[in-house]
Amino acid sequence: MSQEINGIIVIDKPKDMTSHDVVAILRKRLKTKKIGHTGTLDPMATGVLPICIGRATKIVDFLLENVKGYHCEMCLGSATDTQDRWGVVTHQVADPNFQIDKESVVEVVESFIGEIDQVPPMYSALKINGAKLVDLARKGIVVEREARRRTIYKIENIVVRQHTIEFDVACSKGTYIRTLCHDIGLTLGCYGHMTELRRTMSDPFKLERAVPIDLIDLDMISTHLVSIEDALSFMEQIVLPDSIKYHKLIQNGVKIQLDSFKDEIQLKNAKKFYRIYVGLTFYGIAENTDKGLFMKKLL
Structure with missing residues (x-):
């Protein structure tokens, strides 16, 4: 049984190919249904086209917002x-x-x-x-x-x-x-x-990281795969105490209010979304709301 692929591949889209074409080719080549791009490029345009695979499809909307x-x-x-x-x-x-x-x-x-x-x-x-x-x-x-x-x-x-x-x-x-x-x-x-x-x-992907679509297959995917954590590096991070309580709550998918940590974490510029860690373990994205910080995406 093949291992599940989770991450982002940055494709250097060739001319005369739609973004949908790129997704369709990679879906077949990588034998996965969970796949999507992060912003359409016209068929005549070339260059950076990030493709999210597996659990990385959960962050498509966050990448779409970037420069x-x-x-x-x-x-x-x-x-x-x-x-x-x-x-x-x-x-x-x-x-x-x-x-x-x-x-x-x-x-x-x-x-x-x-x-x-x-x-x-x-x-x-x-x-x-x-x-x-x-x-x-x-x-x-x-x-x-x-x-x-x-x-x-x-x-x-x-x-x-x-x-x-x-x-x-x-x-x-x-x-x-x-x-x-x-x-x-x-x-x-x-x-x-x-x-x-x-x-x-x-953003955060530049042309130097882009790969021609012809080079991507199941054997080579790991060489070019960007982790979800790295793809979200543009977000500020919040590190919660490394306690069993928080590990278990997040692992079980429980929505956690993090309001009590606001003062000690000192949120910079009151950003809307943050990367959340429990100790050294990355868990996903939290949203900053009027009622505090809540888990938005468990990754």
Whole structure:
């Protein structure tokens, strides 16, 4: 009988493969039903795609909330219906040899750093009234979408080559880099669309840790598997007294109120979630509420 797999594999997703395709391939290859990804990458995009396996599927929602990083390339001069080069051109500048100075481009790109409002693109998996926007778009139906507040933490390494711009961006979950490129083009007054996208980070996982999907099978999985504890290293930890009482209560799945330990633990910045230890043993995630700290996920 094969050993149960629990942990995270960071896949370097290839182009022309959906996130669902990656999950389906690994489900078959690793012979497991408990598997899921932590944030969709468009088929044309490449890079960091964390895949949770076994008990690690319990922490998908926590990983989804983290900062994402991308290396992006965009083209000025035209806009498309999908906001990337795989769509149909909808708007184009009259003069294909238009000039725009690099200083203006850099200034506009950097102006998007901070909180921004994004209107989700029609060609996206977002659902409105139960229907996927992309399905409506393919039928020629355009519906009104409300702008959503997103955060661009930083944009750096901006390179401008005539009508092409490259940059690295770190952003909050749910940010559409295609839409960012589209909006940059509109602000510059010359239209724009994304031409390449590579995810370089899905915190805490960086591209250096990503593995090509072809290298993952049952024999090699242990080499690349990240433990649940390591995957949650971005959370602050709380260590409870190493007593039999707390070991047993947590092992039995009892929801424990930890309010009496607040003062001695001194919670920093009143975070919402914490890693919980009894002595040196990692048990899971606790939630900080008005009534104290309660076990949220027993891992």
